[in-house]
Amino acid sequence: MKKTFVYELKRCLLPLVIFSAIAVVVSLIAVLGFSTRSASSGEYRLYRLDNAGIDVFTVLLCILCTVVPVMQFSYRMGQRSTDLWYSLPVSRRRLALVRILVGLVMVFVPYALAYLFGVLTIALRVTQESFVWYVPHFFLSLLLGAGLFGVNSFLFSRANRVMDGILFIAAWACILPLFLALVSGWADDTIFSYVVEDRTRYYKLWNACDSLFTYSPLAWTSAFFERLVVAKQPLNDGMCVNFALAAAVGVAEMAAAYTLLFVCADRDKSENADQISSSWWGYKVLIPAYLALAVAALRPDLLFGGVDWWMVLIWVVLLVLALVLYFAYRRSFRLKKRDVIALAASFAGGVLVALLTEVAAEAQACVMPVLAMLPVF
Secondary structure, eight states, X not given: OHHHHHHHHHHTHHHHHHHHHHHXXXXXXXXXXXXXXXXXXXXXXXXXXXXXXXXXXXXHHHHHHHHHHHHHXXXXXXXXXXXXXXXXXXXXXXXXXXXXXXXXXXXXXXXXXXXXXXXXXXXXXXXXXXXXXXHHHHXXXXXXXXXXXXXXXXXXXXXXXXXXXXXXXXXXXXXXXXXXXXXXXXXXXXXXXXXETTEEEEEEGGGGGGGSSTTHHHHHHHHHHHHHHHOSSOOOHHHHXXXXXXXXXXXXXXXXXXXXXXXXXXXXXXXXXXXXOOOTTTHHHHHHHHHHHHHHXXXXXSSSSSOOHHHXXXXXXXXXXXXXXXXXXXXXXXXXXXXXXXXXXXXXXXXXXXXXXXXXXXXXXHHHHHHHHSXXX
């Protein structure tokens, strides 16, 4: 395994150097472009940045955690490369481990260099009192970045073609927040309230949606520490909850992704390269799930009042689009029986949820005036 790791590291040395150079240059250009503000403090003049640069470092890390998994696991998409790598005297699980370790090196080295040179440049430009917060952010971002790398690696490796893997990464990144957004439409009650600048804000289920994207842990960590470093705006309870929720989800996704990545490594077959991506983590689940969510989110008022025929037309368009996606998935106009059943069931389920939501909204509209008339004891 050691020889395999050294070979893989040497093979990726040139991309590592290129990624590092690009990351450092982008970081320096971005940091040097930040505007400064000055303030007097006794005999000294303090210079502060309006931006701590953490968002720039986070974007670089997110890009690396997307590009590198595609590079590291694209060998599974070609028949010749699959036969070559699987013929080595190394188990597939160890091969996956080597690819992961080298991939993390390719992510963390450019990120660390960009972070180091960026923070040093900021330190030379301003008099900042909160540089200490860069340290915990850096190490926490390494942990969450490793999690994002694992999630994207697992999702990409479930495909048999490169484009399918990229689509899997994009589709699974959004499905959880879309589901929560749909649920919040049924019961979007206030979870808690907090005060920001003498104004009361209400944290609802909807506010948690943007904590469930696969990239949300890094994004909310960036926003959280950005305020600690720059100290232009104080933290509020809503941001703290979103940060904690996103970090917890990120750690849970990391544990699940790496476990599944190693469990599935020995089950992968070389003959699946460049074939139909029929994994349960692929189109087989994603197309019906997105169809059901999209249909359920629309309410054409079929039961009460006038029917919104535009919404009905959109339902038909969504069904046709899902059918086209199934044709592309199967690479044929002949669908299997289970495909037709999944398509029909997901569409019917979405329609049923939309109708139930309409009934619930109508019942609430009828009951609330009556409740408002009851005496309060």
